[in-house]
Amino acid sequence: MAQDSPQQAPSVTPTTPARTLLRSIVPAVAVGVVSSLLLIGLETAAEQLQDVLWQTVPDALGVGRYSVAWMFAVLFATGVAVGLVVWKVPGHAGPDPATVGLDAPVLPPAVLPGLLLATALMLAGGPSLGPENPIITMNVGLAAWLGARAVPRAPGRIWPVLAESATIGALFGTPVAAALAISEALAGRTMRGLLWDNVFTPLIAAATGALTVTFLDRPSFDLGLPSFGRPGxxxxxxxxxxxxxxxxxxxxxxxxxxxxxxxxxxxxxxxxxxxxxxxxxxxxxxxxxxxxxxxxxxxxxxxxxxxxxxxxxxxxxxxxxxxxxxxxxxxxxxxxxxxxxxxxxxxxxxxxxxxxxxxxxxxxxxxxxxxxxxxxxxxxxxxxxxxxxxxxxxxxxxxxxxxxxxxxxxxxxxxxxxxxxxxxxxxx
CATH class of the missing domain: 1.10.3080.10 (Clc chloride channel)
Incomplete structure (x- = not known):
């Protein structure tokens, strides 16, 4: 019987050796912990300032916490405060946020403090935005900077992926959200190796970030809406x-x-x-x-x-x-x-x-x-x-x-x- 020609041989996707994946666990866990702690710290600081701005100060002044005049005053003051940060702080709190999505750029470390301060002021002051884009950007920049020094032989592109995954896992309290985001990002790229080889390390970072936030903050997205039973x-x-x-x-x-x-x-x-x-x-x-x-x-x-x-x-x-x-x-x-x-x-x-x-x-x-x-x-x-x-x-x-x-x-x-x-x- 004739042997199959090379053109007829089934293609086999190469896999990543287990030892290679094992070496990535510790960096992924470290990125997951640090990313989630930065998120918790940012939100905790913003909540404390929010209580001061919207409860302590108006109560002391004898004005309504959410009176029209007070909402105008706080939102205008928040614009002034964030404007000062963007104007005067080194790095100007990063690029124009309208040009940035969840796929964050790697910013120099000098930019990150200003971005952190501007985000905390925004969260406390009341504008209708969440922490997700800035905190991902901050964690990506921090992970890239620290990772390049701690593990100089590691590919530079791995740190942003780990930081994004860890932060998404921490934001939603589950690595599932990060896994879905990773799979969507990989859909437009040419992967080297199997899907699970590519997502193994990011999933560890996401799971670590989610577990850290769950243990320390216990987030929940279930709104407690009435049960609708069997759908019709x-x-x-x-x-x-x-x-x-x-x-x-x-x-x-x-x-x-x-x-x-x-x-x-x-x-x-x-x-x-x-x-x-x-x-x-x-x-x-x-x-x-x-x-x-x-x-x-x-x-x-x-x-x-x-x-x-x-x-x-x-x-x-x-x-x-x-x-x-x-x-x-x-x-x-x-x-x-x-x-x-x-x-x-x-x-x-x-x-x-x-x-x-x-x-x-x-x-x-x-x-x-x-x-x-x-x-x-x-x-x-x-x-x-x-x-x-x-x-x-x-x-x-x-x-x-x-x-x-x-x-x-x-x-x-x-x-x-x-x-x-x-x-x-x-x-x-």
Whole structure:
């Protein structure tokens, strides 16, 4: 019998030796611990300052904690404070945040203190952004700098991957989110070796980061929404419609992003751009109320704990105001991420749908709304599905969300993203 020719031989993907993977465990664990501790430290410091700004000081002055005048004053002062950091601190708190996504650049160590300070001030002061983009950038820069000195023979590209994975795991309290983000990133690259060889070390970093945060902070994304039981055809229809509406609504902000950013850029100086942004955010807070302030995670839980506590009109106002606040805060120069405020937008939209149509179950409306908004804002399909699913924590929701993601994705794919190039045009 003739031997098979080389052209007929089956291709075999080379694997990574176990000893190579074993050597990567200690660096991955170290990056996971340090990244999660920096996140905890940042959020703890910001929460302490937030209590001072929004409780201690107004109580001492005898003014309402969330009176219109106080919201204006604090948001304007936050713009001034962050503007001073961007203007005067070495490194200017990093690049324009409108040009940065979750795939963070490696910044010099001298830039990181300013970015850390600007982010802490933003989180405490009330602008509608989360910590995710800046903390990933800080951890990437720190890991690259320390890693190059501690393990000089290691490939330089490994440190940013470990830091990103560790930080995503810490942010969401589970390595699953990091695994999904890694797989999505690898989909556009040529991999060398098996998938699990490529994700082995990042998953260790993500798991370490998630465990550290879980042991020290015990985060939870379950909103405690009412159980919807076995999903039916009505639930499927509601999920598809709400997710699509959320995607279309968020795309309005995406299309407006370069124009709003350009309007603030014409002010040319951070001491004009950021205080002006603070004033606009004060106007929006006066319109939407104090629940539309901050990164939105605690405020999202407040809405979810009482799905019938507001009218459809009130939910609609909060949806639009929070989305506008996210757009303004991301455009005027505040350092922050967009995932957590987008979750609030999707939650308010889903509860608005429930208030308008009683047949839309709150859990279905919230998860579908979050899915649609996140798909448009982040363009990260797996992360969007993951976040929307964990908010409800019922297995039956996953199938509904996967189906609902398909028409929502068709509405956003190939269109501008909520990230700009240095020249101010949208990334596609």
């Amino acid at each position: 055809w009505g639930d499927l229809a509601a999920a598809v419609v709400v997710a699509s509406v959320g995607a279309v609504l968020a795309m309005c902000a995406v299309y407006a992003f370069p124009f709003v950013h350009g309007a603030f850029r014409r002010l040319r100086h951070p001491m004009l751009m950021l205080p002006a942004g603070g004033l606009v955010l004060g106007c929006l807070a006066a319109l939407g109320g104090h629940l539309t302030l901050f990164k939105g995670l605690d405020e999202t839980a407040t809405l979810a704990h009482d799905p019938n506590g507001w009218s459809a009109g009130e939910f609609a106002v909060m949806t639009v105001v929070k989305l506008a606040a996210l757009l303004v805060a991301a455009s005027c120069g505040f350092r922050g991420g967009r995932i957590f405020p987008a979750v609030f937008v999707g939650t308010a939209l889903g509860l608005c749908a429930h208030a308008l149509v009683s047949g839309v179950h709150p859990s279905v409306g919230v998860s579908a709304g979050v899915l649609g908004v996140l798909l448009a804002i982040t363009r990260q399909g797996w992360i969007s599905l993951f976040v929307a699913a964990v908010l409800v924590a019922e297995p039956g929701i996953v199938t509904l969300l996967v189906v609902a993601s398909l028409p929502a994705w068709l509405l956003v794919t190939g269109r501008p993203q909520m990230q700009l190039r240095p020249d101010g045009t949208s990334v596609r």
